[in-house]
Amino acid sequence: MPNSADASAQAAPSAVVDGTVAPGFDGVRDAFAANFSQYGDKGASFALYVDGELKVDLWGGVADVATGKPWTRDTVSLMYSATKGATAILGSLLAQEGLIDLDAPVAQYWPEFAASGKQDVPVRYFFTHRTGLPYLAEKISREEIIDGRRIVEILQDQQPLWEPGTAFGYHALTYGWLIGAVVKKATGQSLGQLFQEKVAVPLGLDLWIGLPDGEQGRVAALVDAPPPDPAALAAITDEAILARLRALGAAMADPNSTFSRTLSTNGALPTPNAEAWNDPRIWASEMPAANGISNGRALAKMYAATLGEIDGVRLLSEQTLAAATREQVSGKDAILQSPSRFATGFALPREGLAMLSPASFGHQGAGGALGFADKEAKVAFGYVQNQLGGGPLGDPRTIGLIAAVRDALAA
Numbered sequence: 001m002p003n004s005a006d007a008s009a010q011a012a013p014s015a016v017v018d019g020t021v022a023p024g025f026d027g028v029r030d031a032f033a034a035n036f037s038q039y040g041d042k043g044a045s046f047a048l049y050v051d052g053e054l055k056v057d058l059w060g061g062v063a064d065v066a067t068g069k070p071w072t073r074d075t076v077s078l079m080y081s082a083t084k085g086a087t088a089i090l091g092s093l094l095a096q097e098g099l100i101d102l103d104a105p106v107a108q109y110w111p112e113f114a115a116s117g118k119q120d121v122p123v124r125y126f127f128t129h130r131t132g133l134p135y136l137a138e139k140i141s142r143e144e145i146i147d148g149r150r151i152v153e154i155l156q157d158q159q160p161l162w163e164p165g166t167a168f169g170y171h172a173l174t175y176g177w178l179i180g181a182v183v184k185k186a187t188g189q190s191l192g193q194l195f196q197e198k199v200a201v202p203l204g205l206d207l208w209i210g211l212p213d214g215e216q217g218r219v220a221a222l223v224d225a226p227p228p229d230p231a232a233l234a235a236i237t238d239e240a241i242l243a244r245l246r247a248l249g250a251a252m253a254d255p256n257s258t259f260s261r262t263l264s265t266n267g268a269l270p271t272p273n274a275e276a277w278n279d280p281r282i283w284a285s286e287m288p289a290a291n292g293i294s295n296g297r298a299l300a301k302m303y304a305a306t307l308g309e310i311d312g313v314r315l316l317s318e319q320t321l322a323a324a325t326r327e328q329v330s331g332k333d334a335i336l337q338s339p340s341r342f343a344t345g346f347a348l349p350r351e352g353l354a355m356l357s358p359a360s361f362g363h364q365g366a367g368g369a370l371g372f373a374d375k376e377a378k379v380a381f382g383y384v385q386n387q388l389g390g391g392p393l394g395d396p397r398t399i400g401l402i403a404a405v406r407d408a409l410a411a
Contacts, residue, residue: 015036015037015041015043015061016070017033017058017060018059020058022055025055027407028408029058030404031401031404032058032401033060038396039389040226041061041387041397042062042065042386043061043062043063043220044061044296044386045077045295045382046058046059046296047300048379049303049310049379050378050379050409052304052308052378054297054301057296057297058296059072063077063220063386071220071386074206074295075295076215076294076295077294077295078277078283079294079384080272080291080366081363081364082299082362082369083176083288083289083290083291083292083363083365084175084288084289084290084346084363085302085347086195086288086294086302087176087179087288088343088363089199089315089324090191091127091345092316092345093315094183094194094198100123100183100186102122103122103124105119105120106121106126110181112156113156113182115157116158117159117160121164121165124328126171126175126178126182127342127344127345128342128344129170129171129342130164130165131171132167132169133155133158133171134171134172134334134335135261135265136154136174136265138154139266139267140154140266146282146284148177155178156181168334168342169258169262170262170335172263173289174262174289175288175289176286176287176289177287177289179191179288179289191288192208192288195209196208199302199305199315203301203310203313204311205294205298206218207299207302211283219283219293222278222367222386223388224388225272225389226389228392232391232392232393244338245392248337251337259336262335271366272366277291294384298382299369299371299383299384300380302315302371302380303371303373303380303381304380306373307375307378321375324343324346325343325344326343327342327348328344329342330342330348338352339351343361346361347361347364348360348361353394354399355381355402357374359377364395366390368389368390369385370395377409379405379409383397383398
């Protein structure tokens with residue numbers, strides 16, 4: 001099993017930043033380098049497309065803090081829920097091709113799912129966190145998670161936590177298993193296989209949902225997040241934000257809370273957690289909510305291909321893109337207990353999730369990865385790292401990169 005390390009016990013390496021930037025984007029390189037010197041990044045990659053052209057392609061640091069193995073051009077890393085954006089793109093592509101109807105009842109494709117009053121749940125609810133199945137009603141083993149079949153059986157029989165459609169709450173991991181199951185029922189192929197066939201291979205992406213044999217040596221080992229910065233917490237004066245942070249801290253500390261059960265699959269797979277996820281068996285499984293493995297270049301290129309043609313490939317038509325990025329739910333998330341906004345599978349800009357503008361859509365990962373596109377600026381952004389982290393008001397690493405991109409575009 002690959003090595004991992006506690007970030008709090010490791011000095012930040014002196015990162016060597018490699019790659020290219022187009023004229024006018026030097027400030028983006030500076031922001032990327034600052035993530036190592038100021039925010040503790042260990043290894044990372046970042047890419048930016050503007051109007052279909054690759055303007056920034058950077059990587060640096062180390063892929064394994066225990067051995068000092070460098071992060072190279074071809075290094076990839078697990079990106080947690082940034083995977084949801086890839087799954088959302090595939091879902092809209094399948095709808096565009098007529099292979100699945102997002103507004104049809106799930107039971108049309110997966111008859112067993114009709115159990116426990118779920119006969120009218122549309123497929124789109126899976127993508128918009130409205131199904132009421134944020135966690136499994138039963139405890140399962142990590143081996144059963146890796147296999148996946150028992151999870152599908154539990155979810156098809158399970159009674160929703162709320163009446164589907166009446167609320168929304170982040171389905172951190174079940175999002176992927178639910179969508180993966182309906183895709184398999186509708187098409188006869190697994191979601192990971194279809195993603196390779198319809199997205200990754202045509203675009204030449206190093207992006208997998210279910211890592212194939214032979215690629216394990218390219219995967220950077222995740223590094224656990226350091227303890228919260230007391231200074232950052234002390235700087236927050238908004239009492240509403242402080243109250244949410246206190247409530248979140250209490251929920252994280254309680255293994256029986258809805259939040260903990262959702263994020264850890266009842267304790268079987270703590271998330272985010274370097275030791276649990278630095279496991280080649282986890283990488284090889286198909287978890288379309290959370291185990292995508294990629295780098296900044298591939299993530300940005302995928303989003304660029306939703307906006308226009310890239311290397312002869314355009315993934316989504318203008319009509320499909322408009323439908324896919326239209327807001328579906330907003331307000332207080334029943335699981336996260338904080339403001340959220342979602343389109344069909346995509347997160348939309350909100351407090352704590354910076355993107356370029358209100359025209360942006362994409363998805364972040366629990367450890368810091370972020371992929372998004374912006375329909376007005378014609379920008380596609382991809383950042384993937386191995387240092388797990390973040391911040392109480394958003395991740396300073398991606399906030400800094402976005403600010404640098406905005407400055408470059410305005411110059």
